[in-house]
Amino acid sequence: MQDNALQLRKVNVIRYVTPLREGGSLPAIAEADDGFLYVLKFRGAGQGLKALIAELLGGEMARAVGLKIPEIVFAQLDEAFGRTEGDEEIQDLLRASEGLNLGLHYLSGSITYDPTVTVIESLLASKIVWLDCLLTNVDRTARNTNMLLWHQELWLIDHGAALYFHHSWDNWAEQAIRPFAQVKDHVLLPQAADLAAVDAQYKAILTPARVRTIVNTIPDEWLTGGPQTEPPEVLREVYFQFITQRIAHSEIFVNAAAHARQTLI
Incomplete structure (x- = not known):
């Protein structure tokens, strides 16, 4: 990351809450050490790092033009995080995603735009x-x-x-x-x-x-x-x-x- 860059917050993931299985790359709701829940996008899933780059650039460009985007953070996943996960597929995903991932602030109570x-x-x-x-x-x-x-406003998600x-x-x-x-x-x-x-x-x-x-x-x-x-x-x-x-x-x-x-x- 270069000097003249956005200063996004970095959090450490402390708890895997639940998978969001409607996403093809198995994103999940996870808790970080700042006490907030995030929709976690994993570097080891689907299109991997390129999806994270697209998510980051798409989200922050949307924010720059004034559209509603959940806060994007860098989410660190350490090597011990997935050891207690019982689902073998999710455990493999967590092991493949050690390091820096991407999280979007979880909009609790939101509904899908219809x-x-x-x-x-x-x-x-x-x-x-x-x-x-x-x-x-x-x-x-x-x-x-x-x-x-x-909260009666339209929010954009998922630019992967x-x-x-x-x-x-x-x-x-x-x-x-x-x-x-x-x-x-x-x-x-x-x-x-x-x-x-x-x-x-x-x-x-x-x-x-x-x-x-x-x-x-x-x-x-x-x-x-x-x-x-x-x-x-x-x-x-x-x-x-x-x-x-x-x-x-x-x-x-x-x-x-x-x-x-x-x-x-």
Whole structure:
């Protein structure tokens, strides 16, 4: 992690409470040494470290533009943590996740956003659609909205499927300026009538300096645990260039989203 980075809190996980089995990567509710509960995302699960990076960057970029995101923390898991876990699958997951993981503050009492029950106003819907187009987040559909209602406000969760370019680094520069074809399946696209206004607003907020600060928050150990052999600073630069190039050419994904919306309404 670089000097000009966000100062996220670091907690130590002290108790595994319960798995959240609706998630494919077996996230869990866990208690940390600060007394709070967190939804813990494990480095040893599913897409592993890349999902944690996407979760971190997606969540903090959403926060930067003013959307509601649970607090993100770095969550340390020591080697003794999983020894008393009776479920063999979970024990294997905990052993594979020793070290630095990611936690999101648990929103106790929240309910899953249901588009058939609650209609989101156009400006907020447009803000979320714009951000997901930027992040190439494929996981905000009617089947899996990844949004919660908590204290009568809409909160975004689970950005682990975003930034899918990093699963194949070879053509990241080309992918940076592509439209986001999967926006046609976005649960909020029908309400997103203010994309042009949001585009101007969010481009002014997400300056290269702000993006750099967020990207610099990625821990070194999350960048050195995969198949890439480049040093962390080189990989951070790819994330920075990918995101800033998408912002600079945002009219590509905004126009594609607006066109996809017209086919739905």
